[in-house]
Amino acid sequence: xxxxxxxxxxxxxxxxxxxxxxxxxxxxxxxxxxxxxxxxxxxxxxxxxxxxxxxxxxxxxxxxxxxxxxxxxxxxxxxxxxxxxxxxxxxxxxxxxx
Numbered sequence: 001x002x003x004x005x006x007x008x009x010x011x012x013x014x015x016x017x018x019x020x021x022x023x024x025x026x027x028x029x030x031x032x033x034x035x036x037x038x039x040x041x042x043x044x045x046x047x048x049x050x051x052x053x054x055x056x057x058x059x060x061x062x063x064x065x066x067x068x069x070x071x072x073x074x075x076x077x078x079x080x081x082x083x084x085x086x087x088x089x090x091x092x093x094x095x096x097x098x
Contacts, residue, residue: 034063055081059088
């Protein structure tokens, strides 16, 4: 009887340890959300353009040196509304890259 309880206890502890490890792996060892060299469109917390026939929605950004970078020139070059970028920068207290 003692051996059966010991085996069940070891199995339970093993399951708990594996569960905690899998949970911690997802939080602390998760792959980065952004990857170096890729371009991104930020939609969340951006206003809609007032000129949808002329501009694309969102803020255009690229990922470099561990941060999302934005600039007015990049926004315009990708067809984005410069006013949407300016309002996004004001709303998020971000700085643009020149």
